[in-house]
Amino acid sequence: MKKIKCLIVDDEPIARQIIAGYCNTIPSLEIAGACGNSFEAREMMTGGDIQLLFLDIHMPVLDGIAFLKTIKHPPQIIFTTAYKEYAATAFDLAACDYLVKPFSLERFIIAVDRAMERLSDASPDDRVAEDGYLVFKTEGKIYRIKYEQLLYAEASGNYTRVVTTETVIVLNMSFTSVEKVLPGSYFVRVHRSFIVNKSKISLIQGQTIFLDKVEIPIGKNFKRGLFNILGL
Known part of the structure; x- marks a missing residue:
């Protein structure tokens, strides 16, 4: 099975650890990296092989919403945030899902399944x-x-x-x-x-x-x- 490469972007180390732990429960996911701000994320995405992005919103200098707007061809996006009020904006930007912290493993799996469905629908096959x-x-x-x-x-x-x-x-x-x-x-x-x-x-x-x-x-x-x- 070809694994889906994902990137975790969150300025809170504990949040990155929780998301990474959740990712490790899903065999089809491969964590390509985890970073604490949007600028590190931009560097890690230059190869173009990231298919799924777990993205926080409130981060220093360049927040998650602004960061997403800078990506010309974004991967599937799952927002992971403590703030409910940005959901409408996130979906306007074609985000796959919007998880409000603290979220359960069950809810995380549902979001990842949705991303996988999109990736499957967008595949050449x-x-x-x-x-x-x-x-x-x-x-x-x-x-x-x-x-x-x-x-x-x-x-x-x-x-x-x-x-x-x-x-x-x-x-x-x-x-x-x-x-x-x-x-x-x-x-x-x-x-x-x-x-x-x-x-x-x-x-x-x-x-x-x-x-x-x-x-x-x-x-x-x-x-x-x-x-x-x-x-x-």
């Missing part, structure tokens, strides 16, 4: 690569979608909504995982929660993109990149 098509598997169904049929993708908590000209598909995949398989020649990210089909853009007005009658917000951090891609 579950998605067939075809020229001009995307193939997704979800809930026992396989969808074969032409690029020109896909209007936009939207982050939705632990899932991603894929809206096509014919239907709406809810994928058990993180928004980041979906972004990785959408070819840049057809699709562009315009907001932290939205990716749109460039060929479907009918109007841009202020901070809004129109896909015919569908309105999509433009994130302030994405507007310049969008305009560059469109040659504006």
Whole structure:
């Protein structure tokens, strides 16, 4: 069995020890490292082989939420924190789960299982690569979608909504995982929660993109990149 490499990021040594102990009870997990701040974590993630991140929120200088925003292609994220109030923000950033300290081993295992399901759904075995098509598997169904049929993708908590000209598909995949398989020649990210089909853009007005009658917000951090891609 190929193990999932995970990284523990928490400024409290005792918390790191507890999470490491929990990880050691799950044979499919391999602890690649444990660090006390976001900057150490960035160094340890440069190899690109970390698949799962256990991430605290309140840490010195760069907190967990801010750190996650700096990762271009984040792995699966499970937040481990003493603060409940950041859950909505965490899920907006496509976190896999949000564990509030102190959490039980049972709750930890549930979170890891959820991360493993996402990793499985995002694996090449579950998605067939075809020229001009995307193939997704979800809930026992396989969808074969032409690029020109896909209007936009939207982050939705632990899932991603894929809206096509014919239907709406809810994928058990993180928004980041979906972004990785959408070819840049057809699709562009315009907001932290939205990716749109460039060929479907009918109007841009202020901070809004129109896909015919569908309105999509433009994130302030994405507007310049969008305009560059469109040659504006």
